[in-house]
Amino acid sequence: xxxxxxxxxxxxxxxxxxxxxxxxxxxxxxxxxxxxxxxxxxxxxxxxxxxxxxxxxxxxxxxxxxxxxxxxxxxxxxxxxxxxxxxxxxxxxxxxxxxxxxxxxxxxxxxxxxxxxxxxxxxxxxxxxxxxxxxxxxxxxxxxxxxxxxxxxxxxxxxxxxxxxxxxxxxxxxxxxxxxxxxxxxxxxxxxxxxxxxxxxxxxxxxxxxxxxxxxxxxxxxxxxxxxxxxxxxxxxxxxxxxxxxxxxxxxxxxxxxxxxxxxxxxxxxxxxxxxxxxxxxxxxxxxxxxxxxxxxxxxxxxxxxxxxxxxxxxxxxx
Amino acid sequence: xxxxxxxxxxxxxxxxxxxxxxxxxxxxxxxxxxxxxxxxxxxxxxxxxxxxxxxxxxxxxxxxxxxxxxxxxxxxxxxxxxxxxxxxxxxxxxxxxxxxxxxxxxxxxxxxxxxxxxxxxxxxxxxxxxxxxxxxxxxxxxxxxxxxxxxxxxxxxxxxxxxxxxxxxxxxxxxxxxxxxxxxxxxxxxxxxxxxxxxxxxxxxxxxxxxxxxxxxxxxxxxxxxxxxxxxxxxxxxxxxxxxxxxxxxxxxxxxxxxxxxxxxxxxxxxxxxxxxxxxxxxxxxxxxxxxxxxxxxxxxxxxxxxxxxxxxxxxxxxxxxxxxxxxxxxxxxxxxxxxxxxxxxxxxxxxxxxxxxxxxxxxxxxxxxxxxxxxxxxxxxxxxxxxxxxxxxxxxxxxxxxxxxxxxxxxxxxxxxxxxxxxxxxxxxxxxxxxxxxxxxxxxxxxxxxxxxxxxxxxxxxxxxxxxxxxxxxxxxxxxxxxxxxxxxxxxxxxxxxxx
Numbered sequence: 001x002x003x004x005x006x007x008x009x010x011x012x013x014x015x016x017x018x019x020x021x022x023x024x025x026x027x028x029x030x031x032x033x034x035x036x037x038x039x040x041x042x043x044x045x046x047x048x049x050x051x052x053x054x055x056x057x058x059x060x061x062x063x064x065x066x067x068x069x070x071x072x073x074x075x076x077x078x079x080x081x082x083x084x085x086x087x088x089x090x091x092x093x094x095x096x097x098x099x100x101x102x103x104x105x106x107x108x109x110x111x112x113x114x115x116x117x118x119x120x121x122x123x124x125x126x127x128x129x130x131x132x133x134x135x136x137x138x139x140x141x142x143x144x145x146x147x148x149x150x151x152x153x154x155x156x157x158x159x160x161x162x163x164x165x166x167x168x169x170x171x172x173x174x175x176x177x178x179x180x181x182x183x184x185x186x187x188x189x190x191x192x193x194x195x196x197x198x199x200x201x202x203x204x205x206x207x208x209x210x211x212x213x214x215x216x217x218x219x220x221x222x223x224x225x226x227x228x229x230x231x232x233x234x235x236x237x238x239x240x241x242x243x244x245x246x247x248x249x250x251x252x253x254x255x256x257x258x259x260x261x262x263x264x265x266x267x268x269x270x271x272x273x274x275x276x277x278x279x280x281x282x283x284x285x286x287x288x289x290x291x292x293x294x295x296x297x298x299x300x301x302x303x304x305x306x307x308x309x310x311x312x313x314x315x316x317x318x319x
Numbered sequence: 320x321x322x323x324x325x326x327x328x329x330x331x332x333x334x335x336x337x338x339x340x341x342x343x344x345x346x347x348x349x350x351x352x353x354x355x356x357x358x359x360x361x362x363x364x365x366x367x368x369x370x371x372x373x374x375x376x377x378x379x380x381x382x383x384x385x386x387x388x389x390x391x392x393x394x395x396x397x398x399x400x401x402x403x404x405x406x407x408x409x410x411x412x413x414x415x416x417x418x419x420x421x422x423x424x425x426x427x428x429x430x431x432x433x434x435x436x437x438x439x440x441x442x443x444x445x446x447x448x449x450x451x452x453x454x455x456x457x458x459x460x461x462x463x464x465x466x467x468x469x470x471x472x473x474x475x476x477x478x479x480x481x482x483x484x485x486x487x488x489x490x491x492x493x494x495x496x497x498x499x500x501x502x503x504x505x506x507x508x509x510x511x512x513x514x515x516x517x518x519x520x521x522x523x524x525x526x527x528x529x530x531x532x533x534x535x536x537x538x539x540x541x542x543x544x545x546x547x548x549x550x551x552x553x554x555x556x557x558x559x560x561x562x563x564x565x566x567x568x569x570x571x572x573x574x575x576x577x578x579x580x581x582x583x584x585x586x587x588x589x590x591x592x593x594x595x596x597x598x599x600x601x602x603x604x605x606x607x608x609x610x611x612x613x614x615x616x617x618x619x620x621x622x623x624x625x626x627x628x629x630x631x632x633x634x635x636x637x638x639x640x641x642x643x644x645x646x647x648x649x650x651x652x653x654x655x656x657x658x659x660x661x662x663x664x665x666x667x668x669x670x671x672x673x674x675x676x677x678x679x680x681x682x683x684x685x686x687x688x689x690x691x692x693x694x695x696x697x698x699x700x701x702x703x704x705x706x707x708x709x710x711x712x713x714x715x716x717x718x719x720x721x722x723x724x725x726x727x728x729x730x731x732x733x734x735x736x737x738x739x740x741x742x743x744x745x746x747x748x749x750x751x752x753x754x755x756x757x758x759x760x761x762x763x764x765x766x767x768x769x770x771x772x773x774x775x776x777x778x779x780x781x782x783x784x785x786x787x788x789x790x791x792x793x794x795x796x797x798x799x800x801x802x803x804x805x806x807x808x809x810x811x812x813x814x815x816x817x818x819x820x
Contacts, residue, residue, distance in 0.1 A: 177690075178687050178688050179683070179687055179688065180679040180683045180686055180687075183672060183675075183676070184679070186667070186672070187668060187672075187676055190665045190666065190668060191662065191665050191666070191667075193662050194662040195665065195676075196624070196644055197622075197644055197656055197662050198644070198648075198665075198676040198677040199644050199647075199649075199677050200645070200676070200679075201645060257665075257668075258667050
């Protein structure tokens with residue numbers, strides 16, 4: 001009964017386990033500590049953004065501006081650091097900027113009730129182009145020495161990034177289950193009018209979900225930027241698609257109201273490691289995108305099949 | 320009028336998820352007659368119409384046209400056979416012009432054929448002139464008023480040259496002049512041999528325009544009579560015609576102070592005005608009336624969903640401004656909406672989460688939910704309300720209608736309301752669940768809750784209410800005491816012609 005409720009996450013997990021077993025047989029070197037560490041580091045920022053995206057999709061919205069927000073936050077982190085702001089404050093300032101960008105989305109979508117796909121499409125273009133205009137495409141260089149790895153040294157810094165991402169994940173898993181706000185997210189996503197009749201304000205919930213999304217994107221951007229000694233002005237390109245794909249593969253319904261972060265974690269892991277895994281197994285990495293596409297389609301197909309089984313069962317029960 | 324049956328609906332049976340909408344109903348329409356179809360809300364009129372127009376498939380029974388059964392009926396088949404319908408709510412394409420709206424469904428063309436704009440406009444103008452409407456064929460449909468849209472619908476239906484024309488409350492939004500024009504067109508069509516099925520709650524109109532009348536009640540055909548043989552009172556009796564069959568668990572409880580009082584309440588956005596009403600502790604006030612009378616709109620205004628812009632609401636004597644559902648809940652008002660499947664419960668959420676949804680702050684400390692207390696309370700209410708489920712963590716979608724309704728009720732009981740507004744609390748649920756819901760209402764009033772109950776089922780209104788307020792045309796036209804109320808009286812008040820519309 002309990003497993004029944006997580007069958008959608010379970011099917012993604014099984015697919016992932018199957019992939020890992022195949023890789024373990026053909027190319028055990030995939031599981032070397034160095035490779036696993038690299039994969040974890042590469043995917044930690046994607047995980048953070050996907051956590052936010054899960055919540056956005058749970059309230060039946062979408063945010064395709066996260067890649068551009070990510071770029072702005074990255075450059076902002078570089079500028080702050082360069083102008084001598086201490087790293088903890090850099091983190092705080094950038095997260096605040098992210099929350100503000102999210103608040104703009106949230107105000108337009110939650111309060112003015114504009115369609116999220118259009119609003120965030122506009123933001124995707126607007127943020128990216130204003131950044132290009134401001135920086136002239138130049139990277140931020142000559143960063144202070146305490147920028148890279150937050151001044152903690154490589155191995156400490158690496159641990160910090162991965163642990164921070166996992167802590168955020170744990171906090172959000174707990175929140176969606178144990179906070180009144182988490183309950184409100186599911187309620188608004190399943191049926192906004194019904195939630196309103198129960199005294200929840202869908203516009204407020206939607207607003208704060210986008211604020212959260214922006215803050216998480218900014219956090220991801222900082223944790224990603226500190227891995228390098230220079231800051232690019234075109235970071236986060238295509239990040240929105242990665243995050244949405246991971247959420248969908250993880251079993252969250254694109255129509256809102258149903259899904260879990262455990263599923264999203266599996267989705268991020270599956271899509272984030274498939275490319276490297278292919279290389280290790282000896283398949284041309286050009287296939288990566290095609291296979292990712294196939295995984296997304298397979299996830300949707302399994303949703304459809306499970307949905308039909310569910311409906312048939314319900315119909316029988318009620319007959 | 321000939322005696323030749325044009326359309327014959329024979330022994331039609333139809334159930335929707337547990338609701339038996341039509342039970343062996345039959346209906347005969349002759350060529351060249353206006354045949355009125357009447358009945359209370361939920362008597363089965365709309366279902367019968369939808370079956371004739373092919374929008375809904377009957378479970379059993381046949382529709383014959385000119386003596387031949389229609390096989391595999393669908394809106395397209397019905398249209399090609401010459402069956403046209405005008406619905407109460409005009410369904411025009413708001414982005415298209417009047418001429419284009421009229422053309423849709425009339426022009427038999429392939430997708431690639433060219434449009435003759437001049438002809439299209441000319442035909443629209445001719446048809447509009449026939450119904451006596453002064454409407455520019457080039458106007459966009461969304462710029463039209465409700466009555467104008469209705470006239471365009473009628474013009475479109477005329478253009479189909481239908482043999483069978485079904486009109487569902489076509490005059491609901493029309494002025495007296497437009498109504499007379501419409502009647503003139505109907506008489507002309509009748510003379511041309513068209514059979515018209517005419518649905519209206521305005522019984523006086525039927526005496527003027529109809530030739531025969533068929534009464535539906537609880538999904539059954541009760542009688543078909545010549546209009547000359549009946550009067551308004553007899554029609555009402557036929558529509559009501561049943562005794563209080565079910566036993567209602569009405570108990571005398573101590574009626575206390577006035578809890579909810581409305582003074583001249585109105586909301587222009589939803590068309591209600593000058594509503595004055597009070598509900599006392601321990602009292603059930605029934606809100607009766609026809610669909611469109613303003614009952615649900617009034618409930619939504621009290622609950623802050625469409626905030627009032629006239630008059631005042633008092634709760635325990637204190638004036639109250641309610642501009643959102645959250646505020647209403649905080650003040651102790653609960654509202655179980657009519658459309659249970661859509662808005663009363665959240666289908667994806669577990670039973671436990673649904674039960675606590677309107678009182679989340681009571682289950683949380685610093686925003687964190689006390690899940691074990693939630694579980695206890697949900698289990699408690701699940702037992703008390705007799706919700707049949709294998710687990711309180713099952714999504715509400717897996718429950719039957721009656722059990723979903725109990726969850727919807729349970730959610731509001733947890734909030735400990737002082738005013739409970741129930742909108743069609745037993746619509747579409749089975750007899751057992753129904754009497755459980757009634758029992759629960761009785762228990763609540765004995766605890767001093769004030770209940771305002773909207774119901775279209777007159778026996779339920781009479782059986783459960785201490786007083787009955789009848790709504791018509793957006794306001795309360797009368798308030799009857801339990802002792803003096805009868806089905807006939809209520810229906811006569813609810814049908815009172817609204818001259819202001």
